[in-house]
Amino acid sequence: MGTGTPLIQIRGLSKVFETESGEVNVLEDINLDIMEGEIFGIIGMSGAGKSTLVRCLNFLEKPTEGTVYFDSQDLSALSQKDLYKIRQSMAMIFQQFNLLMQRNVLKNVCFPLEIAGVRKKEAEKRAYELLELVGLADKAKAYPSQLSGGQKQRVAIARALANDPKVILCDEATSALDPATTKGILALLKDINKRLGITIVIITHEMSVVEEICQRVAIIDSRHIAEVGYVQDIFTKPVTEAARRLVFPEGERVDHFTSSRCCRIVFNGSSSFEPVIANMVLEFRQTVNIIFADTRNIDGKAFGQIVIQLPEDRLTGEKMMAYLRSRGLTVEEVKGYV
Amino acid sequence: MFDQATWEMIGKGFLDSLYMTLVSSALAYLLGLPLGIILVVSDKDGIKPCAWLNSVLGVIINLLRSVPFLILCITVIPVTRFITGTSLGPTATIVPLVIGAAPFIARMVESSLKEVDKGVIEAAQSMGATPFEIIWKVLLPESRPSLILGAAISVTTILGYSAMTGFVGGGGLGDIAIRYGYYRYQTDIMLVTVALLVIIVQVLQEIGLRLAKLGDKRK
Numbered sequence: 001m002g003t004g005t006p007l008i009q010i011r012g013l014s015k016v017f018e019t020e021s022g023e024v025n026v027l028e029d030i031n032l033d034i035m036e037g038e039i040f041g042i043i044g045m046s047g048a049g050k051s052t053l054v055r056c057l058n059f060l061e062k063p064t065e066g067t068v069y070f071d072s073q074d075l076s077a078l079s080q081k082d083l084y085k086i087r088q089s090m091a092m093i094f095q096q097f098n099l100l101m102q103r104n105v106l107k108n109v110c111f112p113l114e115i116a117g118v119r120k121k122e123a124e125k126r127a128y129e130l131l132e133l134v135g136l137a138d139k140a141k142a143y144p145s146q147l148s149g150g151q152k153q154r155v156a157i158a159r160a161l162a163n164d165p166k167v168i169l170c171d172e173a174t175s176a177l178d179p180a181t182t183k184g185i186l187a188l189l190k191d192i193n194k195r196l197g198i199t200i201v202i203i204t205h206e207m208s209v210v211e212e213i214c215q216r217v218a219i220i221d222s223r224h225i226a227e228v229g230y231v232q233d234i235f236t237k238p239v240t241e242a243a244r245r246l247v248f249p250e251g252e253r254v255d256h257f258t259s260s261r262c263c264r265i266v267f268n269g270s271s272s273f274e275p276v277i278a279n280m281v282l283e284f285r286q287t288v289n290i291i292f293a294d295t296r297n298i299d300g301k302a303f304g305q306i307v308i309q310l311p312e313d314r315l316t317g318e319k320m321m322a323y324l325r326s327r328g329l330t331v332e333e334v335k336g337y338v
Numbered sequence: 339m340f341d342q343a344t345w346e347m348i349g350k351g352f353l354d355s356l357y358m359t360l361v362s363s364a365l366a367y368l369l370g371l372p373l374g375i376i377l378v379v380s381d382k383d384g385i386k387p388c389a390w391l392n393s394v395l396g397v398i399i400n401l402l403r404s405v406p407f408l409i410l411c412i413t414v415i416p417v418t419r420f421i422t423g424t425s426l427g428p429t430a431t432i433v434p435l436v437i438g439a440a441p442f443i444a445r446m447v448e449s450s451l452k453e454v455d456k457g458v459i460e461a462a463q464s465m466g467a468t469p470f471e472i473i474w475k476v477l478l479p480e481s482r483p484s485l486i487l488g489a490a491i492s493v494t495t496i497l498g499y500s501a502m503t504g505f506v507g508g509g510g511l512g513d514i515a516i517r518y519g520y521y522r523y524q525t526d527i528m529l530v531t532v533a534l535l536v537i538i539v540q541v542l543q544e545i546g547l548r549l550a551k552l553g554d555k556r557k
Contacts (some may be wrong), residue, residue, distance in 0.1 A: 060463055088468035098461035101556045102479050112465040114475065143555040163465075 007167060007199050008034040008057060012066035015052055023064070026052045028223040030066070034167075038198045039193050041214035043246060046205055048145035048220045054169050054203045058090045059083055071166060088116050091160035095172035097152040099144040105131065105155050106140040112162045130158035134188060156323065157188060167199040168192070174209055186213050207246050208296075211303060219243050235305075236266050236330050247305075248292065261317055262309045266330040267295055267302035276304065276327050280320060284313045288320070307334065339526065348514060349528070350471035352534055354428040355510035358500045359538075362435035363493045369440035373399070374447025375473055386469045387461060399441040407438050407499050411506050428509040431500060439496050446492055451477050470532075483554035490546020494539045501535060511535055 011034040015022045026049045034040045044050045055061040057068055059075050067076040070086065078086065091112075099108050106127050113123035130139045130171070134154040144152055153173060160168050174182040191215045193200050202214060210217050210231055217234055219227045221242030227234060238244045265276075281287060288308040295304030310317035324331045340348075377395055380388040405413070411434040415425045418433040454477055462476045478485070501512025511531040519528020551557075 009341075041369070058464055060460065083467055084466040087464060090464070092461065092464040094457055094461060096455075096457050098457040100458060100480060101455075102482060104555075111462075111475070115462075115465050115467050115471055145556050169464075176543065 005036045006033040006069075007036040007071060008032075008056070008201070009069040010034075010053075010066070011069065013053075013056060013063045013068065013298070014065040015056060016064040017166050025223055027063075030220075030225055032218055032225060032228065033057060034199065034201060035216075036166075036199055037193070037197050038216060039190070039202065039214050039315060041202045041204065041217035042212040042220055043204055043207065043210050043217055044139070044220035044242075045245075050203045050205075050220050051171055054092075054171050054201065056203065057169055058092065088163045089166045090169060091163070091165035092169045092171065093153065093156045093160050093173045095175045097144070097149070097156045097176075099152055099155055099159075101144055104141050104143050105136065105147070106294065108144065108155055109158045109162055112159060116163050126162065126332045127158070131155075133161070146211050148181075148256060149177050152183060153177065153181075153185050154188065157185075157192070161196075161198075163191070165198060168201065170202045170204075172203055172205070173267050175204070175206070176211065181210070183212070189213060203217070207235075219246060232268060235268070235331070248307075261312070261314075262291060262307055262334045263310055263317075263321055263324075264332055264334050265305075265306045265308065265324055266332075267304050269301040269303055274302075274327075276302075276324065276329070277308065280323055283323065284316060284320060286313075286316055286320075339477070340530075344527065348511075348530060348534070351509075351511045351514045351531065355497065355500055355512070355535070355538070358428045358431050358435060358503075358508075358510055359497045362432045362500065363489075363496050365432065366435045366439035366443050366496065367489070370443025371447055373440065374451065375445035375477070377444060377448045378386065378451040378477070379469065379473065382385040383456075385472050387413070395444075398478060399444055402437070403445070407434075407502055408505060410438050411436055411503055411508075426507040426509075430490060431503045431508040431510070434501055434503065435496055438499055439492065442495065443488075443492050444503070446488040447485065450481045450488050453484055454480045461464060483550040483556075486546055486550040486553065490543050491551075493542050493546070497535065 010030050012032040013027060014025070015027040017026055019296055030053065042050050042053060052061055056063050057070075059068070063076070069075070073086065075086070082106045091245060100111060101231050103111070106124065109127035109130055110120075110123045113126060119146065128137065128140065131140055133156055136151060136154050136158070139147065139151065139155075144155065147155065157168075157190070168189070174185050177185060186209065189200055189202075192198055202209060204210060214231050216229065217231050217241065219234070219242050221240070226242040227238070234243055236245060240246045268272065277288065277290065288310060290306060290308050292305075292307040295302055295306060297303075319332045321333070373395065375391065377399075378384055379386050380392040380395075382389065402410075414434050414437055418425045418430050421433055424430050424501070431470040458480060459472060459476055461501075462472050465476070467475070472518045500508065500510055501515065502508075504510065504512030504514070504516040507513070511534055515528045515531040
């Protein structure tokens with residue numbers, strides 16, 4: 001959990017790309033604080049500017065306006081040499097893993113240590129420890145082409161940890177992986193955050209990733225930060241249009257139901273995985289219409305949400321909502337979202 | 339079929355051809371490899387963009403590459419004389435060969451280095467690698483198989499060029515083929531030299547292929 005001290009402060013950051021067809025505004029006046037020790041999500045649709053934003057955090061892209069403070073140091077004020085140095089404490093992992101294909105796993109993990117000037121013996125010792133940590137010690141001599149996607153990302157994580165970074169920036173780190181592997185990688189990141197206290201910034205377009213490991217999230221929509229807050233708050237009470245679109249990715253399908261009374265049930269892990277809707281229907285002997293459902297069973301806990309259409313009878317509706325609340329669920333009436 | 343003297347001449351020609359080819363290749367790489375690296379690094383998407391340097395180099399390389407090699411041999415005779423003291427024989431031939439091959443090699447190296455995944459370069463940058471470290475630890479090692487294949491192509495091309503220099507007194511197998519096969523109509527000698535050239539090309543190409551494959555960890 002975050003300590004309340006900001007590690008990364010983004011101030012008035014804008015980025016304009018010069019292209020042949022003129023200037024393109026990618027980010028406009030972004031302000032954001034990322035606290036030490038937290039797992040912070042930045043979510044947005046493709047093209048929203050999130051990949052550019054994460055590259056501005058370590059100055060791989062220089063902001064056109066504004067700046068980034070990392071550990072209270074203004075990155076725009078640093079010399080090129082100091083910037084190289086400070087990047088060693090801001091590790092990054094990528095969607096395509098970006099391992100060196102001609103080096104074995106061990107040498108890949110040694111790579112950032114070589115850059116930091118660590119002696120070979122020491123570097124290899126440290127690399128072995130890190131491979132142990134990510135569960136790939138037996139693959140030290142293998143080449144990346146012999147590994148699966150999940151294993152490659154584990155190597156990339158070991159590599160990211162090599163120089164004891166203060167933060168790990170994850171750019172769509174699980175987008176090329178299947179759901180089961182994604183879960184494994186996210187669990188590893190969570191574990192690293194908990195055990196080593198490393199701040200993690202997650203860039204993604206998948207709400208499920210944010211739900212699973214982030215404490216706070218910023219929603220980025222067409223160049224701006226639309227909403228920032230605790231994941232739970234945004235998930236249960238999205239305020240902006242952009243947030244709603246992410247929380248209900250298939251919102252357009254429920255269009256024609258919004259005239260009647262609907263309620264949204266949010267499963268945030270506080271209830272066990274039981275057939276709660278079916279039980280409710282049995283209890284009240286009244287049917288409900290399931291309009292939207294997206295739930296998962298993670299470690300025996302239910303996560304996700306269901307939107308149901310309540311019976312026209314107002315009293316039964318209220319009772320049903322009370323029933324659901326008594327099962328530890330967050331329930332709210334939805335009026336014409338989408 | 340030939341007398342002793344002829345065989346000896348062919349043997350010397352064979353060694354001269356190898357000597358010209360290998361020494362020229364080494365020297366041409368000494369020039370072409372750094373030029374190729376500069377082309378990639380100074381490109382507008384490169385790790386240290388420098389538009390003017392990139393275009394100046396590009397123009398020079400294209401100019402040199404568009405001069406037909408035989409014309410280039412004649413044009414650089416003063417330079418050859420200045421460096422080697424003569425314009426005849428295998429050693430003199432090395433000068434135009436290097437000047438002709440270096441731009442070609444620069445382009446070969448450029449295309450090999452451009453095959454390296456942009457993401458891997460970005461990863462190195464995110465770790466705080468300097469441009470020099472990226473060249474030395476990422477660009478060159480990651481493109482090694484492609485560089486070796488390119489080298490096999492370059493060396494065989496240089497061998498072909500070296501045979502051409504026979505027309506301007508270059509020495510080696512090409513010189514023998516031209517003097518005996520072309521001027522004296524001794525087709526048999528020409529056929530033997532051609533066969534030897536074919537064998538050298540095959541052997542070099544095969545060595546290059548095997549080395550490239552052996553060192554490639556992507557498979």
